[in-house]
Amino acid sequence: MAALLSACFVVASLIPLAAQDAPAARAPELLDNAALAARLEALAKQHPECAALLPIGFTRQRQPLNVLRLSNGQPARGQPGILLVANIDGPQVFGSAVALAHVEAIAAGFAKDERIKAFLSNTTLYVLARANPDAAAARFAKPLAEVEASGTGVDNDRDRRLAEDPPADVDGDGVIAWMRWKDPEGEWIADPADTRAMSRADAKKGQRGEYKLAVEGRDLDRDETPSEDGALDALLNQNFPYEWQEHAPAAGRFPMDEPESRALAEFLLARKDVALVITYGTLDTLVEKTKSVADNAPPQKRIPPAGWLESDANLLAELSKRYGELTGNKTKGRGSESGSFQAWAYQHRGLWSLAIPLWDMPTEAKKKEGEAADKDKDKDKAEGGEAKDAPEAEKPADKPAERAAGGRGAKKDEAKANEDLGRLKWIDSAGESARFLPWKSFAHPELGEVEIGGFAPYARSEPPQSEWPEMARKELDFLLSLGADLPRIAISELSAQRLASGLIEVKAALLNDALLPVHNKANARADSSRPLRAKLVLPEGAKLIAGSTQTLIRDLGGKSRRELRWLVLCESPTQIGLKVDSDHAGEATAMVEVKP
């Protein structure tokens, strides 16, 4: 068992960086916090021409949080930026491996790769490879457990004791798995189609519940519920202010209370050059169509309706299409966006928030090479194009067993149980047997005869290792393609014409040639970026008689042009200048000669 596990879930030790000629596309590696930090530090040291390590704060356990900045030297003022955030969800450690692979490929390719050079010439890339080091540490700890919570703990079972019943490795096999045991009050059955899978008993099918289900652990407080009260409860990715669930233990004491969430937020507030955020997590805004509402949809009791604003959603759909073409990723998102970073970044800060679920375990058997590929395409066409419903409100589970610190992934309701059957089919067909631990009897000290097994930790968050290099390459491909889409202002015309002896007409045209507008609708609504500022620079003695010295522009769209006009009084030959600056669409200056 242990050998099989380690074959699939390699815990990479500290690998010294190879010599300067590291390959452009490096296979992703799972590194623990210390190793990851060391790799990023080494990268910044080795590539000072394009890489800088920016400390942004500390975790609850005092682990450093570092953002790696990639740019062509010092980024030009106002140059648009992309932020990549990975591993904000504890179990999504794989995302940090992909993020690390990206930064190493970009740093290595900066000198020679034309595409990377072009990207970094006018875009800044910020990478927070591991936003949740505290929870991620569990990936490399013994016993192996999937841990989501890194923050404030509460008395989950309300017995006035704190953390008296955490998950634990009861059978000492080095893994904290699941337990099922027979109990007349149990609501679960071993699914008749595959007794490895647990399904909720369906009275309509004549099924009667037989089992209780919980994360592996003791029942030290003898309340007949094992592992229901761990030390920690709050999740970073439920601690953001958008639709923050007050009083949900997973949401924390108040928004931005968790130091990691706050550090990330403060970083974004300070970095007004960031216009687009990519998050590798379980949520999705790119694979399937995101719910949208009309730009001017009326609020309900003052609160704006959920969903992306339509104009923004339409542009997101363009990016979504390209993402599908470049990566072929069809992973469905899961979980609720309440309190999430991804939703906050768009809804409250008006940033393009591309939420990417890198991988989830497929829910059907693996296709043999070439087999039934066409059938799948037709199936996708028939099902595709449907707007995804608003992400299912997967409320923080009320049942203590499911909410135990480390509460693992999916709520097991009927629909998902059926999906477990599909997952098992995939496991069997793909030869990934380590991902499911067969149920094994065990004499539990408090509960009596139990069976321990179930889906292994991280089984749903890490694809087969053979797929990692290609996945990373495709995601990098998509990331690099976004550079050209970011708004950038240019002064496409600046002219000055004498209308009469002292009277000059100045005309200018500002251009944003990119797909994305300077301010998207959510950004304009939140007023979170300042408008474009166009300043007319007049020489001594010249007087402005029509127009403003400073024009603020809030609505320069994608592939759009804006004309400005002034009338100036000036007798002598002279020069008139125009300076345009912004938070995240770059800057432009131009000068025009005025003949006598």
Next chain:
Amino acid sequence: MLALLLAAQAAAPAAQAPAPGAGGFPGLPANHAPKVEIAWNRLYDTDQLYALFDKLEAAYPALVKKQVIGFSTENRELRVYVLTNSAKGTDAEKPAMWIDANVHGNEVQGGEVVLYTAWYLLENFGHNPRVDEMLNERAFYLLPSVNPDSRAAWFRDAGDASSNRTGRQPMDDDGDGLFDEDPADDLDGDGHIVQMRKHLPGEGTLRLDPDDPRLMLPVPPNDKGIKGDWIMLGEEGTDDDGDGRANEDDVGGYDMNRSDPSMWMPEHVQRGAGPYPLYWPETRAIAEFLLAKPNLAALQSFHNSGGMILRGPGAEAFGEYAREDLRVFDDIGRDGERMLPFYRYMIIWKDLYSVFGGFATWGYEGLGVISFTNELWADAQQFPDASKASIVPTGRKGDLFFDDALLMGAGFVDWHPYQHPLYGAVEIGGFKKDVGRVPPTFLIEEMLHRNALFCLKHAEAMPIVRIAKTEVSELGGGVRAVDVVFENQRQIPTRTAHAASKKIGTPDLFTLEGQGLEVLAGGWRNDRFRPERIELAEREPARLPSERGIPGRGELRVRWFVRGNGTARIGWSGEKARAASATVELR
């Protein structure tokens, strides 16, 4: 008279009768000189207010202690004064009331209310049994100014009644990349920021009021042929940043009373809310302090103006507050209306306007504690005698009459000419910053006393738990039933319905234990006449947690089934009242 004095001096030995002129009850005028004299017919800036609190702390060291809980934007101390009689226990062991003021820097007089509340309690301690209970059995957390920076600025800088509401962190209000670059300006240097008007004969929208040229009236619709001679130009000031707008980017520009986590909404829903909840050091320090005080059982905040006793919800979308809690709110709120003439008990979203992220609404919705916000000073207090309504001028005319007759015209800057760089010849005039939102000096003390006593009424309602009755009955076979009645003598439940429903804090705990005793079973009795109607606990009967707690002016009855002989120790512990215990012999 002597009997009264002796009753008031219950704590002091009878031999020490107080000398005339000292030691009487401050609410009764005879025979009282306070230990600390404070003038109540004025307002105090931040330094003065802090100094007066320090004076109280020096005079009553066993009863009041300053705690610095954080620092403001401009690095002033955020001070909480903890009031309790330390000889009778620490603040943490007792239910506590939080009282704050002045989150909006211009809403200054709440600071004096907090000071008065402290002074009143300290001066009366030892002279009045109800005050003694207040400091022996309860604690107070008093924060006189949430926004000491802007309080200081309100006093120090030229301004009007709305100036300095915000905190003092620079903000780019007009999006031009500059911060606080276009404030209002005291053009004529008279120390006041008032209004500007311009005389434009035949072209204006306003005309002078024939009864009082200080006032202007709108011009009727054009078809009447009457022209106006004046236009209003707005707040005194110039377009400092040349962007075509004047005074649009003043100091700060946010609202620290939109910062708290419950129903928090961002700027486009709630103006002034800032980037995320508890963003500013002041609001965060307070939240951290209160989250560490599970004994918090009552909360009050002071603002101006309008004459209101406000409760949440601040947002309609929250829904209704729990019925049982509303009974407590309504009780205290209505008493407040009786104690505070012209103040109306109101629901924020419904009767006032939507407030997302308000502090007192977080007090209830987030912390589960009965909370109020009072808006001090109502215009109607200028002419309080309703029987004179027919002869009293209303509106602006009333304000001017009040100012002329009772303040010698000191509150109004009469219109006077000024040469404005953009508008040319204008006139500057209007009411000063200490008219309209703060009371005139001669009405301050009454405001302070009535509001302080409203706080104390709320504080008295905090729970007091007693074990009212214990009864033992033999059931045979060596088993006894121990029946206990746990009583909450005050109006506020040990756990509000909201706290119980949202699982805020920790549940109450009911225990029975003793050497040689075995608790076989136990649970809540639903019926005082039918002992078999019990909600038995599934496990650990000696230790019963209760999410719902003991209702206000109510009781919980517990029955334990006990075997063995010994002394049974019965206990109640909870967050919002002192622990209660009793013993009963089982032999």
